[in-house]
Amino acid sequence: MAEAPFGLLAELTHRCPLQCGYCSNPLELVRRDAELSTEDWRRVFDQARSLGCLQVHLSGGEPLLRQDLPELVSHANSLGCYVNLVTSGVGLSRDRLRSLASLGVDHVQLSLQDATRAGNDRIAGIKAFDRKVEAAAFVREEGLPLTVNTVLHRQNLDHVAGIIAMAEEMGAERLELANTQYYGWALRNRAALLPTREQLAAADPVVASAQERLRGRMEIVYVIADYHEAHPKPCMYGWGARQLTVAPNGDVLPCPAATVISSLRIENVRESSLHDIWHSSSSFNAFRGFDWMQDPCRSCPRKEVDFGGCRCQAFQLTGDAAATDPVCSLSPSRSTVDQILATEMAPADVPAMAMRKMR
Ligand SMILES: C[S@@+](CC[C@H](N)C(=O)[O-])C[C@H]1O[C@@H](n2cnc3c(N)ncnc32)[C@H](O)[C@@H]1O
Ligand code: SF4
Numbered sequence: 251m252a253e254a255p256f257g258l259l260a261e262l263t264h265r266c267p268l269q270c271g272y273c274s275n276p277l278e279l280v281r282r283d284a285e286l287s288t289e290d291w292r293r294v295f296d297q298a299r300s301l302g303c304l305q306v307h308l309s310g311g312e313p314l315l316r317q318d319l320p321e322l323v324s325h326a327n328s329l330g331c332y333v334n335l336v337t338s339g340v341g342l343s344r345d346r347l348r349s350l351a352s353l354g355v356d357h358v359q360l361s362l363q364d365a366t367r368a369g370n371d372r373i374a375g376i377k378a379f380d381r382k383v384e385a386a387a388f389v390r391e392e393g394l395p396l397t398v399n400t401v402l403h404r405q406n407l408d409h410v411a412g413i414i415a416m417a418e419e420m421g422a423e424r425l426e427l428a429n430t431q432y433y434g435w436a437l438r439n440r441a442a443l444l445p446t447r448e449q450l451a452a453a454d455p456v457v458a459s460a461q462e463r464l465r466g467r468m469e470i471v472y473v474i475a476d477y478h479e480a481h482p483k484p485c486m487y488g489w490g491a492r493q494l495t496v497a498p499n500g501d502v503l504p505c506p507a508a509t510v511i512s513s514l515r516i517e518n519v520r521e522s523s524l525h526d527i528w529h530s531s532s533s534f535n536a537f538r539g540f541d542w543m544q545d546p547c548r549s550c551p552r553k554e555v556d557f558g559g560c561r562c563q564a565f566q567l568t569g570d571a572a573a574t575d576p577v578c579s580l581s582p583s584r585s586t587v588d589q590i591l592a593t594e595m596a597p598a599d600v601p602a603m604a605m606r607k608m609r
């Protein structure tokens with residue numbers, strides 16, 4: 251029997267006022283009329299808590315677009331869960347945050363697209379910067395812990411020092427500098443997003459010295475640009491090990507990107523309980539443990555560290571979800587990644603990004 255999950259990522263909606271071209275949401279977004287109802291979400295939270303989840307991450311899309319957000323926050327809080335609001339900040343007024351905090355929001359994760367107003371708003375596709383700065387101030391006023399999350403790519407990596415300074419100014423306890431993961435819209439826009447080696451080489455020491463300077467004041471988590479590395483990023487804590495995701499339409503996913511693996515049979519909370527899906531579904535059991543692995547992973551000592559890398563990336567780039575993640579230098583498909591880097595990383599002629607739209 252699998253151990254209990256720690257956290258539920260509740261993607262309440264795919265609707266969002268922003269249009270980030272790096273968004274990891276799927277190209278085919280769940281329409282509003284297919285979203286779970288308030289009652290459905292209450293039942294999902296009940297089942298997640300019974301299963302063992304202690305953290306509920308309210309995300310999307312933009313969770314503030316759900317009119318029933320106060321009720322959902324209050325319900326997750328009444329179950330004893332730690333409630334994290336993952337938001338662009340657009341739509342977060344002082345009164346709204348005060349009310350959500352009183353109902354049980356424990357932590358806010360705010361996305362920031364770039365260091366300056368012009369850069370931020372260009373990447374977000376709308377004027378959002380001033381509202382994010384305001385939202386951060388409201389979070390601080392309310393005394394809630396704040397994490398700033400910035401997705402890094404070719405168009406903002408050179409501004410990493412400014413992004414760190416902005417997060418400090420916003421009063422963040424934690425800054426996640428996450429190099430883009432290529433799923434959904436980000437995969438569609440990869441040629442506009444892949445950073446150059448020179449950009450990464452310049453950013454690495456800036457991040458390292460800020461981590462040192464800000465130790466004890468602001469934690470900086472740096473997620474690597476895995477295409478440029480010799481080893482893959484770990485599959486979370488292992489597939490189906492610590493967290494589950496419920497998509498806006500009730501699909502239950504072992505990883506937020508798992509819809510890309512077309513060979514997986516995805517179950518839905520409208521038809522099965524989270525308990526049954528977590529413990530018995532073919533999707534959650536597909537890559538648990540190590541028995542599913544092929545060589546070189548099967549006989550590699552790093553398998554307990556990285557779990558063979560990302561299953562979604564393996565499927566997207568090789569067509570086989572059980573393959574070694576092709577970013578690994580030991581993968582027989584590493585040349586696929588090298589080829590992508592060679593063709594898409596050329597600094598000239600950066601293509602325009604397709605903006606993700608659904609309001
Ligand atoms: C999909 S967003 C939804 C919540 C909200 N709209 C926001 O942007 O904060 C959830 C988190 O994923 C991050 N994110 C989005 N696309 C990503 C990507 N391709 N790679 C890594 N992180 C990504 C966002 O910055 C945000 O912190
Ligand atoms: S478009 Fe941007 S703000 Fe909206 S869900 Fe995607 S990452 Fe979040």
Ligand code: SF4
Nearest residue numbers: 547550552553558578
């Ligand atoms: S062979 Fe597999 S386990 Fe070993 S480093 Fe590469 S991806 Fe990780």
